[in-house]
Amino acid sequence: MQSNRWTGFLLVAITVIVGCMGKKQNKVTNSELKQLTEELFGYEDQIFRSRVETNFQGQLTGRRFRDVAPQPFLAVDDEIFENPVVKRLRKLFDNYEMDTNQKENVTLEEKEEEERLLDALLETNSINRVINFCSDHGLVGKGNRTHREILRHVWFQQYPRHQNIDVATSSAFEHIFLGELKRGRKLTGLHNWVSFNNAERSGDIDYWGYRLKNSLGNTTIPAVVDVAYRYVGHVSSTIFFIGTSPELEMSLFTLCYFARPNKYYHISMNGTDFGIKTYVMNHRGRHAHLATAFPQY
């Protein structure tokens, strides 16, 4: 009798726990996410991949970095910069204060550049597909916000990077695409190959070597890399995709912001399973901002 009662109790407890887990995941299953991310990958113009060359050179192990790569890492065909999204993306690269202690001063011209990037993004299949998916699954919240408003909010809304200050010093876009110098000491973010290449070209970034490289599918073409670099007098490492379109990266990260905040989410591209890690920042209990997102094997 005793053991039966416990079994009953356990069954109820398990049902409740599983039920809660289901709720937390917003009813979007991992297999739905994998299916969707394969679909997003299908929208990719493979021209990007074929116009980016990598020069990995030395490999680094552990956390003690040294420069084992005398040559630059990426060589990108200028033709890529004519792509409407890439063209407008690059206009934003000089818009932000890298130091997370420094207030952002967003000028009208910079706001205009953000809107022009949103124009181009809203023309893409992947961005619209992801926002529709999130809306259909009730992830975007109540009311009728336009796709532009949703994207603007997730990517360009300014917020403080530190808990103890009230000054807007950061945005998801700045952190993820350009990187920041945290408290004047630590390089963080910079999870984008176009931006990495841009800073390598200008001589601001010195590539030091790679830690990991992975491909998508049965091929040796690198698609996700973990690399060490020196920038503004500091050394760090970062993980990013190579040869992906900006709209694919923004779609994947927007999707995980809504569907799997603060989680490792399993996706699939070109038949390969891997993950995206995403962190959300709650500033003094107010609205949750996308703090960072990057691929991980």
Ligand SMILES: *[C@@H]1O[C@H](CO)[C@@H](O)[C@H](O)[C@H]1NC(C)=O
């Ligand atoms: C912000 O930018 C505007 C336009 O460039 C400039 O006039 C203004 O002085 C700047 N403010 C600060 C606090 O840097």
Ligand SMILES: *[C@@H]1O[C@H](CO)[C@@H](O)[C@H](O)[C@H]1NC(C)=O
């Ligand atoms: C959202 O828009 C649809 C279609 O335009 C409309 O039927 C619906 O009532 C709107 N919902 C809200 C909450 O405004």
Ligand SMILES: *[C@@H]1O[C@H](CO)[C@@H](O)[C@H](O)[C@H]1NC(C)=O
């Ligand atoms: C996808 O996988 C196939 C076969 O596994 C491979 O030939 C192709 O290059 C891969 N595509 C990319 C973009 O990595």
Ligand SMILES: *[C@@H]1O[C@H](CO)[C@@H](O)[C@H](O)[C@H]1NC(C)=O
């Ligand atoms: C991957 O490609 C290699 C070389 O083309 C081939 O020998 C191998 O069978 C392939 N593996 C799979 C799982 O398709």
